[in-house]
Amino acid sequence: MRRIEDFAGGVAKHPCVRSAEAEASDPEAVRKLARSLGPGPFAIVLVFFSVAANRVSLAMQLQTEFPAARIMGCSTAGELTAQGYDDDKIVAMAFPADHFAVETLLVPDLQKLAPRDLMGGLIRARQNLMRRQPTFTHEFAMLLVDGLSTREDQLTAALASGLGAVPLFGGSAGDGARFEETFVLNGHEMIQNAAVLTFFRTDCPVRVFSFDHFEATQTHMVVTEADPEHRVVKEINAEPAAVEYARLVGVDPEMLDDTIFAANPLVVQVGGKHHVRSIQGADEDGALTFFAAIDEGLVLTLAKPKDIVQHLDQALRELGAAQSPATILACDCVFRRTEAELSQKGAEVSRLLSAHNVRGFSTYGEQIGAIHVNQTFTGVAIYPPTGIS
Incomplete structure (x- = not known):
């Protein structure tokens, strides 16, 4: 020290x-x-x-x-x-x-x-x-x-x-x-x-x-419709993205905000390691905008924070x-x-x-x-x- x-x-x-x-x-x-x-x-x-x-x-x-x-x-x-x-x-x-x-x-x-x-x-x-x-x-x-x-x-x-x-x-x-x-x-x-x-x-x-201080859970989801150029996910598991994400984290879609996104990040596996893909926001039409690359077919895993x-x-x-x-x-x-x-x-x-x-x-x-x-x-x-x- x-x-x-x-x-x-x-x-x-x-x-x-x-x-x-x-x-x-x-x-x-x-x-x-x-x-x-x-x-x-x-x-x-x-x-x-x-x-x-x-x-x-x-x-x-x-x-x-x-x-x-x-x-x-x-x-x-x-x-x-x-x-x-x-x-x-x-x-x-x-x-x-x-x-x-x-x-x-x-x-x-x-x-x-x-x-x-x-x-x-x-x-x-x-x-x-x-x-x-x-x-x-x-x-x-x-x-x-x-x-x-x-x-x-x-x-x-x-x-x-x-x-x-x-x-x-x-x-x-x-x-x-x-x-x-x-x-x-x-x-x-x-x-x-x-x-x-x-x-x-x-x-x-x-x-x-x-x-990062996250560990992956056993909750997985698949991006089924996306706009990769703008990092927008429109559907997850063939459902409106925000609605499905909210269901998987156990909250009402109307409650989605920075607090929920920070506490419930999604991760992808790259090179044998998990990397966080943070959500920037939820749109009125039910889409989710991300801070990093996203694409159709990508498997996302819900993560939970350690202390x-x-x-x-x-x-x-x-x-x-x-x-x-x-x-x-x-x-x-x-x-x-x-x-x-x-x-x-x-x-x-x-x-x-x-x-x-x-x-x-x-x-x-x-x-x-x-x-x-x-x-x-x-x-x-x-x-x-x-x-x-």
Whole structure:
């Protein structure tokens, strides 16, 4: 467990990663972040910002305060700060050039993915990074993507073959609880229908992870009519989807809301493992809209949650079993937060996140390897370089 004196004012003081947060509504927020993070040079500064922030002003000020660093980030459905779960904040994470080198790849139009061109860009970025910093032997990739694009599944599949052995994780940008517009930050640009992939090389050992706290039940169902392009399921077991789902979880269809969806997720089996397919909402015509890929003939299994606090505590302890991470950069599904708060366990989860120096944001979905998932705690644990404790 890290000592409390290792942290002050929301800033992680370990030399290999720095982090800070500020109020999203504060016109001096970026200046305060820059002052808290301290001098560079930084290979990259990641910024996760509440929808309460002024996006245009934020992008311009970041370029002014960090003129030599790459700036990447996205809008959120909540922030992970020194306090754990948080709202209306801007979180900044700075990666010093002494320990990190990065290459970024912009995917400018998710509706017109060109896998062959994407493959070439991936290979060039990886090769450039290896040539620039051959002495850094640890690597990972982070993907930030428009959370309302509905193209995460196609994107991760297109990226998979060009990543080689590089472990990838990522998160889908959020818009609080509104689900109206989400943004990816690329330098001074706030962009939509786009994604940014960042390759990291570092002298810090790393571990990319993805956890969920669900176990599959024996309740199965088959998607019998769907609109895969829009992630809409119209029928389950040849019945209106919302009606059949409500019957299987034991509630009236009129009661279906985020509370029910968070507590009764559906999972699919991929590669011998179960992955959550969260429901975004129920339509008036009885259809269900999902946060991840769905198709006709897909077998869905009802899952039930384990205790979210106990499971997270065990997962974080495992990440620190041999050595405590300097920091944990995490993408945490907004439905996990919904579940924690509805079960009166939000404060306990926040204490765990704070104690383990977790920073990041609440997402509209997560990416791990070639798969887009939901309702997971996904990210990278970054450990001190050899010789630093």
